[in-house]
Amino acid sequence: MNSRRVVIVGAGFGGLQAAQSLADSGADVLLIDRNNYHTFVPLLYQVATGQLEPEYIAYPIRTILRRFSFLRNKSKVQFLMAEVEQIDFSGQTVETDSCVITYDFLVLATGSQTQFLGVPGALEYAFSMRTLEEAIAIRNQIYSCFEGAIQESDSSRRQQLLTFSIVGGGATGVEVAGAFVEMLRGHLRRDYPTLWQQVRLILVQSGDRLLADLPKKLGTYTYKRLHQLGVEVYLLSKVTRVTFESLHLQNDEIIPTATVIWTAGLEANYPTTSEEVSSANKGKLLVHPTLQLLEQPNIYAIGDLAYTEQHGKPLTGVAPEALQQGVAVARNIQRQFRGKSPEPFSYFNKGRLAIIGCYSGVGKIGAFAFTGCLAWLMWLGVHLVYLPGYRSRLLVLLTWLHTYLLRDRSVRLILFMKER
Amino acid sequence: MNSRRVVIVGAGFGGLQAAQSLADSGADVLLIDRNNYHTFVPLLYQVATGQLEPEYIAYPIRTILRRFSFLRNKSKVQFLMAEVEQIDFSGQTVETDSCVITYDFLVLATGSQTQFLGVPGALEYAFSMRTLEEAIAIRNQIYSCFEGAIQESDSSRRQQLLTFSIVGGGATGVEVAGAFVEMLRGHLRRDYPTLWQQVRLILVQSGDRLLADLPKKLGTYTYKRLHQLGVEVYLLSKVTRVTFESLHLQNDEIIPTATVIWTAGLEANYPTTSEEVSSANKGKLLVHPTLQLLEQPNIYAIGDLAYTEQHGKPLTGVAPEALQQGVAVARNIQRQFRGKSPEPFSYFNKGRLAIIGCYSGVGKIGAFAFTGCLAWLMWLGVHLVYLPGYRSRLLVLLTWLHTYLLRDRSVRLILFMKER
CATH class of the missing domain: 3.50.50.60 (FAD/NAD(P)-binding domain)
Structure with missing residues (x-):
């Protein structure tokens, strides 16, 4: 051959x-x-x-x-x-x-x-999160907003800097919202003691529930849990425009916000x-x-x-x-x-997990749907196992232990690099 | 008060x-x-x-x-x-x-x-290494050169991509040269088996010896050790020009090189x-x-x-x-x-250490000058102790153990970011 x-x-x-x-x-x-x-x-x-x-x-x-x-x-x-x-x-x-x-x-x-779904301003002003570069850009933005807010004497401009909006109520939007709450309760509270309580965290979803791919009761649980954690969840809300300082909704509400993270399409x-x-x-x-x-x-x-x-x-x-x-x-x-004809692909679904953060998650394995700390732990465990390389796995495990035991995070550099 | x-x-x-x-x-x-x-x-x-x-x-x-x-x-x-x-x-x-x-x-x-010492082209084409951004830019450049060289069919252009020049024979220049040899003998050999032996590593120093701040015999040892490791050390050589593809010396020698790392001033x-x-x-x-x-x-x-x-x-x-x-x-x-007058500062010199890499270094404590593996180990130990934060210390220690035991390095991303 x-x-x-x-x-x-x-x-x-x-x-x-x-x-x-x-x-x-x-x-x-x-x-x-x-x-x-x-x-x-x-x-x-x-x-x-x-x-x-x-x-x-x-x-x-x-x-x-x-x-x-x-x-x-x-x-x-x-x-x-x-x-x-x-x-x-x-x-x-x-x-x-x-x-x-x-x-x-x-x-x-x-x-x-x-995909920005044709929303004016989204391409220019919203942060996408599909590549490593984009994820670092979001990190830079979050910490820059806090450093900006602490120097800002105008209270409405400060509130704008401290309002973080997430568009999209799928798994990614929920993950970002939950992780943000963890940051707030952890080191942001300690690094910016005068600011952290002013933070508004907004999650905008166009449909009538979160995590639309999963059974309805998991979406309901997620909604309640995020609400408990202080996230303002807007359901049935379409975004009509993004500017560098605000998010416009279909009901004509305008949310002053310096940061829009786009996970919608x-x-x-x-x-x-x-x-x-x-x-x-x-x-x-x-x-x-x-x-x-x-x-x-x-x-x-x-x-x-x-x-x-x-x-x-x-x-x-x-x-x-x-x-x-x-x-x-x-x-x-x-x-x-070998001259044979290809065979059809069939997906074997082992189940689905989604993490909310703050020790909670949701999951579905076969017909069995579950929520809470078990789903959270399973999510972390599964992702640790699938991570390539034993060194990354060890370092991520150490970092998670450090984060969840000490509620501290060490990667908060505002680090800008030269463009490609 | x-x-x-x-x-x-x-x-x-x-x-x-x-x-x-x-x-x-x-x-x-x-x-x-x-x-x-x-x-x-x-x-x-x-x-x-x-x-x-x-x-x-x-x-x-x-x-x-x-x-x-x-x-x-x-x-x-x-x-x-x-x-x-x-x-x-x-x-x-x-x-x-x-x-x-x-x-x-x-x-x-x-x-x-x-300080580029007024050398034409140095500001534009040489890589400086004083900030985190600049260090990451050098990492990007090194791996980009290897990825470029593996696709390059023209042999002189390939050699240019695989020639790395360091200007300055102080501690920083020596450190970079030694660490580069460690990279070459470690994962670069495995990742680019057809290329690593073509690499030229050049260290250019204007004075007559390396590590001019330290006793002469330590500079001589460093010269010999780098030579042993395959680094071409040019002493008494002044750089007159840097272009995007070459380094010009005072004796009219032109070194074709895509990468010039400037540690000279x-x-x-x-x-x-x-x-x-x-x-x-x-x-x-x-x-x-x-x-x-x-x-x-x-x-x-x-x-x-x-x-x-x-x-x-x-x-x-x-x-x-x-x-x-x-x-x-x-x-x-x-x-x-308290209304008192300030007192003069007096420096207490505990000694000096410089690392060459590949298990060697040099040091001077009081009148005692020493070389080799002990100086190398002491350098690593001292820098580990002075690093801020126990978490960084642990992670750096793990990384060094990983590097020196397995001769592998994991940070080889070519990662470009948005400009500030």
Whole structure:
């Protein structure tokens, strides 16, 4: 069998898993990403709220790949740090900002990006939280607001600096709100004793409940818990405009706020292609049940980029889906090597967990829904186990122990860097 | 006794120590810094070479101040994050970008900045290493060069990307060179197996020996050790020009290099003042033996900002000098509170250590000069003890154990941020 070249674009959960699963396939595998590290997205909110060092949740891709080849001698996984500019179906090439690469099989795993839903000012003034850079920018903003507020003599401007708004009541919005309360009750109270009680924390959700992907009673619990923690939750509230100093709602309410964190929408982040490909809602690519593109049998799309259904309902875009799809495409590509036809993907749902913070969370495993401290602990445990690298795992565990035992956080640098 | 206001500008070693020593003096103390964190400068080179997380060597100033007041109930140390724009002697005010502050006593501890010695192109193309941002920029540059080199088909351009030059043969230049060798022999060899042997590492020194502040035999040892480690050391070589792709020497040699790290010169980083103050070489302010400015008895200058001598020789600008001066000005200001006259400062030299890396260092304690692994271990030990915060200390220790036992480094992110 000739060595075939499999190119994987994107080193998120799906792409990295596909690379690992293909490591001993005998194929030449090339993984492309614009960063030289893999970001553990589920813990981004802890970077944004100053709990974790950015380096703990970002893992150098070459180290991860080296780990594959240590275990599997035959591994031929290479890495290229580059920006993909176009994919040419007829020539079977991927054009990057530095070179052109040919492929026999292509796995697209470029994930999603923030969608501002056409709200005026959101792109310019709201903070998105999809990358490590963006999470650090939120951390800088939060601490800058406090340092600004302590010097501010005008009380309405000070209140504006101390009002933090989160748009979107999904898992990310809830996580950020809860982690913010933890910050407030912990070191912000000690560092800014005159300010912390003036802080307003606002969570705006367009639908009638929080965590819409989960059973209704979990959303209700989350609402109550956040309310208890002092978060002002606005349900059935659409955002109509964002400015550098306020958030406008559909009912004409204007909230003076210097910080708007946008977690409300995602859209597929797909590369430019030479020919049009069929896409569904939010730009997600339509795929066969085997995860192949409708038009191209040697191209697969996985993770947030692909529109996939299970039992007639769309998948929700969580990491386990991308991981299982990474394994599935690796298997299907190897079937194609051997002249067999690919098999349909089926998602095995182990359950869902969401963390609220302050020792509470919610979860659903099978038909069993539960809330409280057990869900909180399970969330932390599961994410610790999935974090790549034993060193990161140890450091994150130590940091969490430090945070929850001493209620202190050490990452509160306001650190601006040069632009790329 | 009325409460007097002491304003300290700069939260480096000297300024922070002065604040701590004044914490229980009964005075209102205000510490001003442009950052919300204190940078542990001696370990910056380990951030630049991807060994330590930036957060480990940067400590939030408010946390440090809180620690003073926990120990000392009377503490009245406040913090202001601001950029100082001018100091007005006649009005006794410090003008910052956000407010104007009056003082009774003023401690200037604004340290030093890189001096490019008028070399054309140095400011534009050389990397300075005085701040956390600059150290991260060097880390980004090193890993970007490797990622660029692996994609580069032109061999001379590849060699240029893989040639790293360090200008300056003082402690910082030697540290960076040694740490770079550690990187090369450690994970760079594993991450870039086809490249690491092509790397050229160049150290350019204008004088006839390295570590000119220390006894000659220590400089000679350092030269031999670096040579052994594969570093090309150029002595008696002046840099005449830096471009984005080369380093020009006085003997007309042109070294093609994409990275020039500039550790060659420092100058005082003094704020604008309403009236001229007397200064010495490199812009350092002239002070009385009591550390008071010649013209202003209620203004002190300490650390790298001040020109001070001991036994007729100028001090060398290391952290212990600034720390001891911080204690001394606090004592002198308290003497002035009580109507007594300030006392002259005298530096107690506990010794000097410099680290080369790869298990070697040099040291001098009293008349005793020593080299090798003992000096290396002592350097690490001393710096661990002086690092602020037990958490940083633990994490740095774990990281060093990890680095030296496994020869791996985990901080190799190429992470660009938004500009301030």
